[in-house]
Amino acid sequence: MxxxxxxxxxxxxxxxxxxxxxxxxxxxxxxxxxxxxxxxxxxxxxxxxxxxxxxxxxxxxxxxxxxxxxxxxxxxxxxxxxxxxxxxxxxxxxxxxxxxxxxxxxxxxxxxxxxxxxxxxAKASDPSFMFGENCVDRIARRCEHGKKVAKLSLRELQILEFLYRNPNRVVSREELYREVWAKDSLSGSRLVDQQLLVLRKKLHGDYVIDTVYGRGYRYTAPP
Missing domain, CATH: 3.40.50.2300 (Response regulator)
Known part of the structure; x- marks a missing residue:
């Protein structure tokens, strides 16, 4: 190897x-x-x-x-x-x-x-997927909405992929931290909020990431 x-x-x-x-x-x-x-x-x-x-x-x-x-x-x-x-x-x-x-x-x-x-x-099979109205390119690590293009960090890509695989349900901060950061700890909730704050600025259009007060986050997939 x-x-x-x-x-x-x-x-x-x-x-x-x-x-x-x-x-x-x-x-x-x-x-x-x-x-x-x-x-x-x-x-x-x-x-x-x-x-x-x-x-x-x-x-x-x-x-x-x-x-x-x-x-x-x-x-x-x-x-x-x-x-x-x-x-x-x-x-x-x-x-x-x-x-x-x-x-x-x-x-x-x-x-x-x-x-x-x-x-x-960092390894992914499909080169891209649609997150709401944003086209997420796994290879180039970026999301596109019309002529708007935003670069994504690996962590941001992982968050989008996890929410994309779990549409229309509330995902707690602890679950996101466990699945994306690969750590099992309640102390990571603040870090999750900080990362989502940065990530949301890069997404456009409808069907993005909603905050469910007191519970976590939800991606509502387009019908």
């Missing part, structure tokens, strides 16, 4: 070495960077299957590195590893194209689990 390659950008050498060692023991090919600028350069050289970015790094931040990568690649999964738990940082990370925003400290085993989850969900 061909190893999946992961790029890890982390300015703390001890943490960087820990992630590299653990990921390699779990079957990943790992390349590491000490700052955002180095991460972007390695991305073009190595073309990894997934990217893990620390948020605050010298020379170039994780945010700027993510933007640079997303300019040329809309499909590669990007995970932020951050010690900042504030809402503005989370929203900015999701809006610029991150697929997950993980709060440090994160155990190596959880990092492996999250990477496997996003890589597993």
């Amino acid at each position: 061909v190893e999946q390659k992961v790029l890890v950008a982390e300015d703390e050498a001890a943490v960087r070495d820990l992630y590299r060692s653990y990921l390699r023991r779990n079957g990943f090919d790992v390349v590491v960077a000490a700052n955002g600028k180095e991460a972007v350069a390695l991305f073009f050289e190595e073309r990894p299957d997934a990217v893990c970015l620390d948020l605050l790094m010298p020379v170039m931040s994780g945010f700027d590195a993510c933007r640079a990568i997303r300019e040329v690649d809309q499909q590669v999964p990007i995970l932020f590893l951050s010690g900042h738990d504030d809402l503005p940082s989370k929203v900015e990370g999701l809006e610029i194209g991150a697929d997950d925003y993980v709060i440090k400290p994160i155990s190596p085993s959880e990092l492996v689990a999250r990477l496997k989850a996003v890589l597993r969900r």
